Amino acid sequence: MSLSQNLFTRAKQSIPGGVNSPVRAFLSVDLSPLFIQEGRGAYLIDVDGKQYIDYVLSWGPLILGHAHPLVIDAVQEQLKLGTSFGAPTVIEVALAEKVLSFFPSMQQVRFVSSGTEACMSAIRLARGFTGRNKIIKFAGCYHGHADSVLVNAGSGGLTFGVPSSQGIPLQVSQDTLVASFNDLNAVEHLFKRHADDIAAIIVEPVAGNMNLVLPQDDFLTGLRKLCDEYGALLIFDEVITGWRVSQYGAQGYYQVRPDLTVLGKIIGGGFPAAAFGGRDDIMNKLAPLGPVYQAGTLSGNPVAMTAGLATLTQLDNASLYDDLSARTQQLVNGLSQAAKDAGIPFQAQAIGAMFGFYFTSSPTIRHEDDVKACDLNRFKKFFAGMLKEGIYLAPSAFEVGFMSSAHSEQDIIDTIQKSKIVFAELS
């Protein structure tokens, strides 16, 4: 038994499933999870001392890699001043200004402690602003685990084949309308049926919780037009895509302007932080100015704000994104060629510093059903083989991979080389 396996047995005595977030349990890949001792740049070191090239990066936040010295130094200085005050600080204002500088669609931003909290608050704000109740989401998209969006959810909800959680009152889920990603006709049909009661569409503009699914040419502009036509708000959940698909998120990459944006992961630089923001007329509805209540003990926590600001300060750099995109594309091209050489039906794609791969010969991945039709057993074997070779991928066929500026050219070459060994075992 490895130390990780022993620790997992111990963890299950005191924590449900031995984990504090379901996807970490490695259930969908039928393995025991690694317990991590340290993160260093592009690498994870587990409690048994084995090093892995990490393409999960804490599920996206660590675009600069683990323990970036500028982030660590800034946080250490802040810690000497205290950890939390429950009062305004200059650092949260500085981070707010920095966030707004990347997203011109946002005139104000409110910090919270998780993407779930940010999505939940953005939806409440949209309902308060419009006076309407219903929202439209997309099958396979994940917006955290608040009741109103844990319907046909992606990520863990999809990984475990339990698209809708128990414990959600029927009357809550009835206000959540679900369409298929990339299906504008389905969205228009919902608007025609519920015209004056749809408060908002919430969408991952690039889906990252049913594996990577890109918006097809007119999808995002079509959502914008429908929201304008029917008086609903367009909410872009950019918890993954913010500073990931480009330094200006998916809204910058596709040039589509949402009314509200949700941000998370990278914004906290590895600490618990998230945010939601948008136009003044919408944000001014929020307490203490307006009637939509939202609050949080650790919202704007100075340590998390410090880590976020230290991170975002490094991201105001076009050449960094050129390098990230090039490295991600190099990885995807290398994996695709290795699979082809081994005769394995395999597709892979990248956008910015995120990537997805699929065991299928179908060249198009347009929505959740296309991903579910892929060979999930082959994914499991590939995941296990790569882990054995020291490559740490997301332990689910419904998640994506992430690149950091700490990944070297040699790391990419090594990853591709090791994939050749694993693909050969699959053929």
Ligand code: KE4
């Ligand atoms: P958190 O509450 O986990 O901080 O954020 C929820 C969330 C909201 N929106 C999007 C697009 C997200 O991807 C997430 C969280 N992502 C998952 C995995 N893709 C986090 C990993 C986990 O659940 O453990």
